[in-house]
Amino acid sequence: xxxxxxxxxxxxxxxxxxxxxxxxxxxxxxxxxxxxxxxxxxxxxxxxxxxxxxxxxxxxxxxxxxxxxxxxxxxxxxxxxxxxxxxxxxxxxxxxxxxxxxxxxxxxxxxxxxxxxxxxxxxxxxxxxxxxxx
Numbered sequence: 001x002x003x004x005x006x007x008x009x010x011x012x013x014x015x016x017x018x019x020x021x022x023x024x025x026x027x028x029x030x031x032x033x034x035x036x037x038x039x040x041x042x043x044x045x046x047x048x049x050x051x052x053x054x055x056x057x058x059x060x061x062x063x064x065x066x067x068x069x070x071x072x073x074x075x076x077x078x079x080x081x082x083x084x085x086x087x088x089x090x091x092x093x094x095x096x097x098x099x100x101x102x103x104x105x106x107x108x109x110x111x112x113x114x115x116x117x118x119x120x121x122x123x124x125x126x127x128x129x130x131x132x133x134x
Contacts, residue, residue: 043070052110053131062090065112067131069119081120081127094118108133 049061069081069090083090090096094114101113110131116122 001113016017049096049100049102049110049112050098052104058096059130061112062096063094064131066090079120081118083119090119105130 049058053061067082069084073081073084082088082093094100094110101115103111103113104114105111112129112131114127114129116125116127119127
């Protein structure tokens with residue numbers, strides 16, 4: 001029974017990963033990002049951060065990204081994240097909602113992507129943050 005449950009979980013993750021690669025903007029072929037869509041049993045429904053982790057976990061995502069920004073600034077002082085340097089909420093600079101670009105890695109962790117210039121100077125490029133499963 002455990003194997004069946006594990007197989008079902010892996011199948012869902014594979015479907016979510018496949019959907020991530022087929023929807024949204026894809027800046028390059030090896031790095032599919034965007035808002036994914038996945039087929040449920042009746043019709044297509046969008047896979048959003050809220051549908052993957054629940055509305056209550058959105059604060060966990062914001063807190064985790066903020067913590068990672070603080071850690072990166074300590075390790076690499078030339079990369080300044082606007083929310084940290086200006087002591088402002090992350091959501092003042094980037095939405096964490098159905099428009100947020102993300103993908104799910106092979107371990108089921110969510111990777112959030114912010115375009116260049118959204119949370120740090122544009123010269124530092126796109127910023128990504130791995131959100132461990134809560």
